[in-house]
Amino acid sequence: MSHPAHGDPPAPRQQQSAGAGPKTMTDLLLLADPERTLVNWLVRQRGASIAEIAVHLGTEPTLVQALLDDLIAAGFVTVDLTSDPAVFKPNLISRKPRTVPDQLWKALD
Amino acid sequence: MAQVISIHSFRGGTGKSNLTANIATAVASQGKRVAIVDTDIQSPGIHVLFGLDEEDFTHSLNDYLWDKCSAKDAAYDVTAQVITGSGTPANISGTVYLVPSSLKAGEIAKILREGYDVGLLNDGFHDLIDQLDLDYLFIDTHPGLNEETLLSIAISDRMVIILRPDRQDFLGTAVTLEVAQKLDVPDITLLVNKAPDIYPRETLIDKVQSQYGVPVGGLFYENDEMLQLASGGIFWLHHPDHAFSQEVHTVARQLLAAE
Numbered sequence: 034m035s036h037p038a039h040g041d042p043p044a045p046r047q048q049q050s051a052g053a054g055p056k057t058m059t060d061l062l063l064l065a066d067p068e069r070t071l072v073n074w075l076v077r078q079r080g081a082s083i084a085e086i087a088v089h090l091g092t093e094p095t096l097v098q099a100l101l102d103d104l105i106a107a108g109f110v111t112v113d114l115t116s117d118p119a120v121f122k123p124n125l126i127s128r129k130p131r132t133v134p135d136q137l138w139k140a141l142d
Numbered sequence: 143m144a145q146v147i148s149i150h151s152f153r154g155g156t157g158k159s160n161l162t163a164n165i166a167t168a169v170a171s172q173g174k175r176v177a178i179v180d181t182d183i184q185s186p187g188i189h190v191l192f193g194l195d196e197e198d199f200t201h202s203l204n205d206y207l208w209d210k211c212s213a214k215d216a217a218y219d220v221t222a223q224v225i226t227g228s229g230t231p232a233n234i235s236g237t238v239y240l241v242p243s244s245l246k247a248g249e250i251a252k253i254l255r256e257g258y259d260v261g262l263l264n265d266g267f268h269d270l271i272d273q274l275d276l277d278y279l280f281i282d283t284h285p286g287l288n289e290e291t292l293l294s295i296a297i298s299d300r301m302v303i304i305l306r307p308d309r310q311d312f313l314g315t316a317v318t319l320e321v322a323q324k325l326d327v328p329d330i331t332l333l334v335n336k337a338p339d340i341y342p343r344e345t346l347i348d349k350v351q352s353q354y355g356v357p358v359g360g361l362f363y364e365n366d367e368m369l370q371l372a373s374g375g376i377f378w379l380h381h382p383d384h385a386f387s388q389e390v391h392t393v394a395r396q397l398l399a400a401e
């Protein structure tokens with residue numbers, strides 16, 4: 034389990050240090066509870082601090098931190114350390130960019 | 143608080159775009175400020191109902207997602223374009239904005255190929271809500287369950303699922319509902335459209351409600367006037383006394399009451 038490296042410069046959106054993200058909506062659907070419920074909530078909130086998440090879940094902040102660490106490691110969540118307190122945001126993309134150039138798409142460009 | 147409402151159907155051609163345009167305009171006719179976002183990036187079309195074509199807009203949702211403009215720049219005030227059957231302005235007391243999706247083949251291909259950040263789209267919706275002081279934001283979607291529809295489900299406060307009384311629609315709606323529940327959509331309403339007039343209203347509503355355990359907010363019969371209008375305008379303004387139009391207003395009132 035990787036913890037967010039405090040002190041590291043914040044990476045821009047979609048280029049967080051956790052290599053697993055961003056994830057797609059299908060990945061989110063396959064995620065088990067309570068992780069999925071938390072990410073769903075973060076999507077609608079467009080981000081939240083640990084304290085806000087703890088209030089929402091009615092759980093201890095330390096437990097919330099563990100849940101978030103898992104989600105960050107899995108690539109579903111990113112943390113914006115430039116805001117104080119840090120804001121946890123969903124790290125989701127509509128589609129994964131295609132790695133192999135597709136002739137059809139190319140022809141239309 | 144503004145409400146984000148997305149309109150879906152599992153299969154194509156159920157009437158999403160027509161019902162979205164009609165319901166959104168009916169809500170605006172009650173003095174509300176509404177925007178419709180065409181998130182059907184693969185096959186955009188709702189702008190046609192407002193009499194717009196490609197030349198009428200310089201920016202689209204695609205430009206916003208590529209950081210070429212703000213969300214507000216891609217929103218067009220179409221209130222004056224909303225006309226009655228006799229071609230006169232409808233005098234809507236509220237405001238209707240439309241955020242079109244690009245009709246350029248290359249731009250459609252690019253966005254489908256490269257994808258976009260979910261947070262960016264969501265932020266754009268909230269920018270629109272804040273900057274245009276919206277009461278409602280309606281999202282017209284592509285049929286079926288693709289990545290883009292999943293995300294519009296995930297970011298909406300309320301989801302409207304349109305189905306026809308057809309076995310394939312019934313099966314697909316069950317799948318859509320299952321997904322909506324997994325994405326914790328707070329509020330779900332079903333609309334039955336294109337019902338053949340042999341079905342009695344109450345029987346059909348009861349059947350659908352008991353099948354899914356989700357409320358049916360409206361039942362619309364298939365009708366020739368709608369076929370003749372052929373997406374050439376906002377139906378309820380062309381046929382104000384038609385049963386279809388009355389049902390549009392019933393659904394609009396439900397949305398207003400849920401505020």
Ligand SMILES: Nc1ncnc2c1ncn2[C@@H]1O[C@H](COP(=O)(O)OP(=O)(O)OP(=O)(O)O)[C@@H](O)[C@H]1O
Pocket residue numbers: 151153154155156157158159160161182185283284285335336337362363364365366368369371372373
């Ligand atoms: N109640 C109705 N009676 C008759 N025709 C209807 C009715 N509702 C919609 N239509 C017609 O069905 C066609 C499809 O409608 P519309 O484009 O709104 O569907 P859609 O769900 O947005 O389609 P798509 O899945 O392709 O986006 C249009 O020609 C429209 O005029």
Ligand SMILES: [Mg+2]
Pocket residue numbers: 158159160182187188282283
């Ligand atoms: Mg449509």
